[in-house]
Amino acid sequence: MNWTGKDMDTYLLQKEYIDTLVIPLVKVETKMDNMKTSASSTEFVMHLASLIETQFKGRMMFAPPFAYTPETDQQHMAQTTLREFSTTTFKHVFFLTTDHTWTAMELPGQVIWMPSIPLENMDASLRNSILEDQLRQALPKFTEEWSKH
Amino acid sequence: MSSKVSRRQFLSYTLMGVGGFMVSATLMPMVRFAVDPVLQPKGEGDFIPTPQKVDELTETPVRVDFTIKDRKDGWYKSDVSNTAWVYKEGDTVIALSPVCKHLGCTVNWEGDEKHKNEFFCPCHNGRYEKNGKNIPGSPPLGPLDEYVVEVVDGYVHLGKTVPNTLV
Incomplete structure (x- = not known):
């Protein structure tokens, strides 16, 4: 499910089935040298998110991506903005990111960290197969969390 | 006399020709628009x-x-x-x-x-x-x-x- 009115209607009717919230975290760099990597990894995260969304549409809700800049105090962001998600009605919360700093932080959910792969020069079929490989690697983390409850 | 075209005939033929041309110039696009859906390419087809x-x-x-x-x-x-x-x-x-x-x-x-x-x-x-x-x-x-x-x-x-x- 995506963060749209229509999908949210489905969620409200099917709360017991759609029990997982995924929040993409993307870093927006402002310096010229890092802008390209930042854009590329954002593209990767968003493509991966949309692939996971089609595969697990009926169980996962995808929040809009949370963006921050290099100056952002991530520790502070984790304790304020992102802490809010600990009170959500979703049973399982995941954060999807390519930024390694999040793995060391206390977040109200599991961090799924993926190394960023530049997708911009790939044709669609290669891109899809690479993303599917990445999904296969992330999958155990989802199923493990699901099997706990 | 019969093989010759009179001034009156010549003028009426010319007028008819030019008139017909002008009428068709206005009618042709109309016809084209009217049948346009038939001429549209089918796109990718349904398959x-x-x-x-x-x-x-x-x-x-x-x-x-x-x-x-x-x-x-x-x-x-x-x-x-x-x-x-x-x-x-x-x-x-x-x-x-x-x-x-x-x-x-x-x-x-x-x-x-x-x-x-x-x-x-x-x-x-x-x-x-x-x-x-x-x-x-x-x-x-x-x-x-x-x-x-x-x-x-x-x-x-x-x-x-x-x-x-x-x-």
């Missing part, structure tokens, strides 16, 4: 080619990926990737939609080791038989949709999805 050869199909469903090129959503054009589970039943080719009828996840053939010969939905353990029939006791409430299949030059072409006709 989308896939890379799957019919000869290579067996009775085991295989995943076939295909792309709908340039689908228009308003003014936004995009390529949409799509998937089908395709197998042969006798000589007929059957293509099932992978979209779970419960909440729209993607189902996999033998996606769970415990349930062989079935489609499996990883979200809520939905199960379907090979022909797409939902197995009672699992969350899905209906059978998997079916694609309209056409075979062109030995390749599988897929059309739109229709409610399952095999169950």
Whole structure:
């Protein structure tokens, strides 16, 4: 499910089935040298998110991506903005990111960290197969969390 | 005298010619607009080619990926990737939609080791038989949709999805 009115209607009717919230975290760099990597990894995260969304549409809700800049105090962001998600009605919360700093932080959910792969020069079929490989690697983390409850 | 064209005849012929030309100049575009829908190209047609050869199909469903090129959503054009589970039943080719009828996840053939010969939905353990029939006791409430299949030059072409006709 995506963060749209229509999908949210489905969620409200099917709360017991759609029990997982995924929040993409993307870093927006402002310096010229890092802008390209930042854009590329954002593209990767968003493509991966949309692939996971089609595969697990009926169980996962995808929040809009949370963006921050290099100056952002991530520790502070984790304790304020992102802490809010600990009170959500979703049973399982995941954060999807390519930024390694999040793995060391206390977040109200599991961090799924993926190394960023530049997708911009790939044709669609290669891109899809690479993303599917990445999904296969992330999958155990989802199923493990699901099997706990 | 009869072979000669009189001034009056000459003028009336010229006027008729020029007049006719002008009338047709206004009428032609009108006619063109009136029949325009007939002249429109059919676009991609309703069937989308896939890379799957019919000869290579067996009775085991295989995943076939295909792309709908340039689908228009308003003014936004995009390529949409799509998937089908395709197998042969006798000589007929059957293509099932992978979209779970419960909440729209993607189902996999033998996606769970415990349930062989079935489609499996990883979200809520939905199960379907090979022909797409939902197995009672699992969350899905209906059978998997079916694609309209056409075979062109030995390749599988897929059309739109229709409610399952095999169950």
